[in-house]
Amino acid sequence: MAKPMEQYKWHELNVGCVIDEVGNAREYKTGDWRSQKPVWNDSKCIKCGLCWLYCPDAAIYQTEEGFYRANLEYCKGCGICSKECKPGAIKMVEDVR
Amino acid sequence: MRLKGLELYTEHPEAEFAVSGHRACQGCAEILGLRMALKVFGKDTIMAMATGCMEIISTPLPTTTWTIPWIHIAFENAAAVASGIESAIRILQEKKKIERKDIHVIAVAGDGGTSDIGLQALSGALERGHKFTYICLDNEAYMNTGIQRSSSTPYGAMTTTSPPGKKSIGQSTWKKNMPKIAAAHNIPYVATACPSYPFDLFAKIKKARTVNDPSYIHMLSVCPTGWRIPPDLAIEYGKLAVRTGVFPLYEVEDGRYRITYSPEPLRPVADYIKGQGRFRHLKEEDIALIQNRTTAEWEELKYLCGLR
Numbered sequence: 001m002a003k004p005m006e007q008y009k010w011h012e013l014n015v016g017c018v019i020d021e022v023g024n025a026r027e028y029k030t031g032d033w034r035s036q037k038p039v040w041n042d043s044k045c046i047k048c049g050l051c052w053l054y055c056p057d058a059a060i061y062q063t064e065e066g067f068y069r070a071n072l073e074y075c076k077g078c079g080i081c082s083k084e085c086k087p088g089a090i091k092m093v094e095d096v097r
Numbered sequence: 098m099r100l101k102g103l104e105l106y107t108e109h110p111e112a113e114f115a116v117s118g119h120r121a122c123q124g125c126a127e128i129l130g131l132r133m134a135l136k137v138f139g140k141d142t143i144m145a146m147a148t149g150c151m152e153i154i155s156t157p158l159p160t161t162t163w164t165i166p167w168i169h170i171a172f173e174n175a176a177a178v179a180s181g182i183e184s185a186i187r188i189l190q191e192k193k194k195i196e197r198k199d200i201h202v203i204a205v206a207g208d209g210g211t212s213d214i215g216l217q218a219l220s221g222a223l224e225r226g227h228k229f230t231y232i233c234l235d236n237e238a239y240m241n242t243g244i245q246r247s248s249s250t251p252y253g254a255m256t257t258t259s260p261p262g263k264k265s266i267g268q269s270t271w272k273k274n275m276p277k278i279a280a281a282h283n284i285p286y287v288a289t290a291c292p293s294y295p296f297d298l299f300a301k302i303k304k305a306r307t308v309n310d311p312s313y314i315h316m317l318s319v320c321p322t323g324w325r326i327p328p329d330l331a332i333e334y335g336k337l338a339v340r341t342g343v344f345p346l347y348e349v350e351d352g353r354y355r356i357t358y359s360p361e362p363l364r365p366v367a368d369y370i371k372g373q374g375r376f377r378h379l380k381e382e383d384i385a386l387i388q389n390r391t392t393a394e395w396e397e398l399k400y401l402c403g404l405r
Contacts, residue, residue: 005159013158013159017158019158019159019161022161023116023164024159024160025117025118025119025155025160026116026117027160028160030117049100054129054292056121056124056126057117057119057128058115058132059117074118076123078124078321078328082329083329083332083333084332092329
């Protein structure tokens with residue numbers, strides 16, 4: 001998107017409503033939907049990667065040390081990672097902003 | 098990436114084809130299933146998607162979640178458009194207009210777009226034998242317009258068009274057995290999958306990708322909004338659906354049935370039903386009725402697999 005979505009006019013759209021940018025939904029930050037955020041306890045983490053696999057928003061990434069973190073710009077706070085973490089390394093805490 | 102075994106199914110496990118920023122509800126297992134499936138299909142994929150949840154949450158103009166070519170089409174014709182794309186690619190490659198390589202065409206639709214509205218286009222495409230994979234994302238109602246019943250809604254479920262009350266139990270008919278209808282077309286590969294069992298799903302998608310004829314994947318996608326469950330339990334309910342026998346995981350390869358994950362001994366169906374808001378009104382005798390039906394269907398499936 002060249003400019004914010006609400007500034008688009010109908011005549012600026014492509015013919016046939018073709019979107020010619022790849023994966024530009026990244027520019028839409030879904031992080032402000034969240035009321036809870038995941039917090040990792042690295043001493044319990046076994047680096048299995050299940051949280052990464054189960055994240056519906058693809059918001060979890062691996063750090064250089066091999067631990068996992070959520071990209072809080074996109075994390076919607078559903079809590080699946082915390083529920084599915086076998087060693088219980090992820091805790092959902094209230095996200096105060 | 099520590100997830101050992103993922104590289105068996107996909108060359109680039111880190112690559113995302115459904116990127117962040119889509120507007121799916123919190124805890125949506127439907128986009129999760131599609132995200133996992135696309136990891137296996139890889140970047141040489143063209144997706145035709147019928148109207149439904151996945152279409153509206155992924156591409157509100159002018160943004161798109163997909164990093165692969167994607168086309169939105171009407172409710173009825175996901176399979177028809179996918180077969181058109183497949184034929185066009187085949188002919189262009191024969192005429193040497195485009196480079197000859199393996200391009201996968203997939204058609205994606207919800208349970209309404211598959212079992213109600215898109216059934217005849219799907220049946221036609223399966224009969225013509227195009228090389229494409231049809232993925233049905235079954236969340237058991239028309240969730241995108243606000244939870245209306247489809248023919249895939251299970252017995253007793255509350256939806257806005259099958260409300261429970263004094264004279265009604267909610268949805269009054271049983272769930273349509275879509276994988277069996279697809280298998281009846283004698284196509285080489287039909288499978289049921291669930292994102293709660295990721296490696297089972299990866300293996301099935303990989304098989305579907307390699308066959309040279311149509312293949313059909315029926316994916317149970319838990320919908321926390323429509324099923325009235327907390328979003329963090331989305332994966333858990335997928336597992337419960339499999340372990341209680343409500344949604345058995347099996348595949349049909351050249352007409353031979355095979356159970357890919359045996360949950361025996363089955364857990365009581367009440368474990369699956371009790372926590373869901375859409376089944377809240379069901380009484381003990383209704384649950385017993387569902388239990389009988391589920392057990393009978395599981396026994397029938399075992400018979401088809403030659404296990405009985």
